[in-house]
Amino acid sequence: MSDHLDDPGGGALVRAEGCTKIYGDGHTSVTAVVDADLTIRAGELFALVGPSGSGKSTLLSMLGALLTPTEGHVRIEDVDVGSLGERKRTELRARRIGFVFQAAGLVPFLTAEENVAAVGAFAGMPRQAARQRAQVLLDELGVADRATHLPAALSGGERQRVAIARALLVDPPVLLADEPTAHLDADRGQQVVELLGAAVHDGGRAGLVVTHDPGVAARADRIVRIADGRLIPTA
Numbered sequence: 019m020s021d022h023l024d025d026p027g028g029g030a031l032v033r034a035e036g037c038t039k040i041y042g043d044g045h046t047s048v049t050a051v052v053d054a055d056l057t058i059r060a061g062e063l064f065a066l067v068g069p070s071g072s073g074k075s076t077l078l079s080m081l082g083a084l085l086t087p088t089e090g091h092v093r094i095e096d097v098d099v100g101s102l103g104e105r106k107r108t109e110l111r112a113r114r115i116g117f118v119f120q121a122a123g124l125v126p127f128l129t130a131e132e133n134v135a136a137v138g139a140f141a142g143m144p145r146q147a148a149r150q151r152a153q154v155l156l157d158e159l160g161v162a163d164r165a166t167h168l169p170a171a172l173s174g175g176e177r178q179r180v181a182i183a184r185a186l187l188v189d190p191p192v193l194l195a196d197e198p199t200a201h202l203d204a205d206r207g208q209q210v211v212e213l214l215g216a217a218v219h220d221g222g223r224a225g226l227v228v229t230h231d232p233g234v235a236a237r238a239d240r241i242v243r244i245a246d247g248r249l250i251p252t253a
């Protein structure tokens with residue numbers, strides 16, 4: 019069962035094997051990702067870059083068990099996501115994967131701290147523990163003084179920090195971010211990617227960040243390029 023036998027390096031937390039995604043069928047079908055192979059190990063932050071429509075979000079969604087590949091397999095911590103039923107897959111997402119999206123996606127009627135703590139419920143985290151952990155994370159991310167603010171009263175950069183805190187609440191081994199700096203200026207974008215980098219490197223997580231920003235990509239351990247749904251091999 020274990021991949022470690024043929025993977026002496028070990029530590030692979032996320033693995034795509036021959037992943038293809040075709041949306042729809044017949045004349046209207048769109049082939050978004052073709053035969054993608056990718057392995058991300060503990061402590062590695064990869065940047066996924068490519069033109070609009072090249073398949074970045076589709077690949078990220080497959081890696082995050084949000085989207086089922088038409089062909090191929092995704093493994094999270096050696097578990098074949100395709101072998102799980104709907105309930106187990108939801109549980110895997112809630113407990114093992116942290117997501118950060120382009121728009122922070124905070125609930126407008128919950129404070130920053132409540133937004134972060136709320137996702138604990140999906141992972142079976144006791145309420146009080148979730149609140150305490152949310153406070154610690156908001157502090158670490160430099161927005162403790164905004165904990166009781168509603169999202170509308172936060173700047174774009176602060177919202178993204180809250181979204182990162184939320185993604186880290188349950189201490190997931192995998193962190194996936196889809197253009198988390200798209201709405202930020204260069205400086206704030208840089209800060210956000212540094213926070214993501216620290217979460218991956220210090221936390222021994224596997225991270226993937228989709229970005230159009232060369233400054234963000236430069237902070238990654240590896241840049242993975244995609245064009246027309248195909249990963250471009252790098253030397």
Ligand SMILES: Nc1ncnc2c1ncn2[C@@H]1O[C@H](COP(=O)(O)OP(=O)(O)OP(=O)(O)O)[C@@H](O)[C@H]1O
Nearest residue numbers: 041042048049050069070071072073074075076077
């Ligand atoms: N639900 C869907 N149904 C049909 N086609 C889709 C769907 N989602 C994406 N596509 C198509 O799949 C291709 C890849 O889309 P994807 O969103 O993965 O690209 P992307 O690289 O993330 O682009 P962007 O940089 O603009 O976010 C595009 O041609 C897109 O139109």
Ligand SMILES: [Mg+2]
Nearest residue numbers: 074075076196
């Ligand atoms: Mg996209």
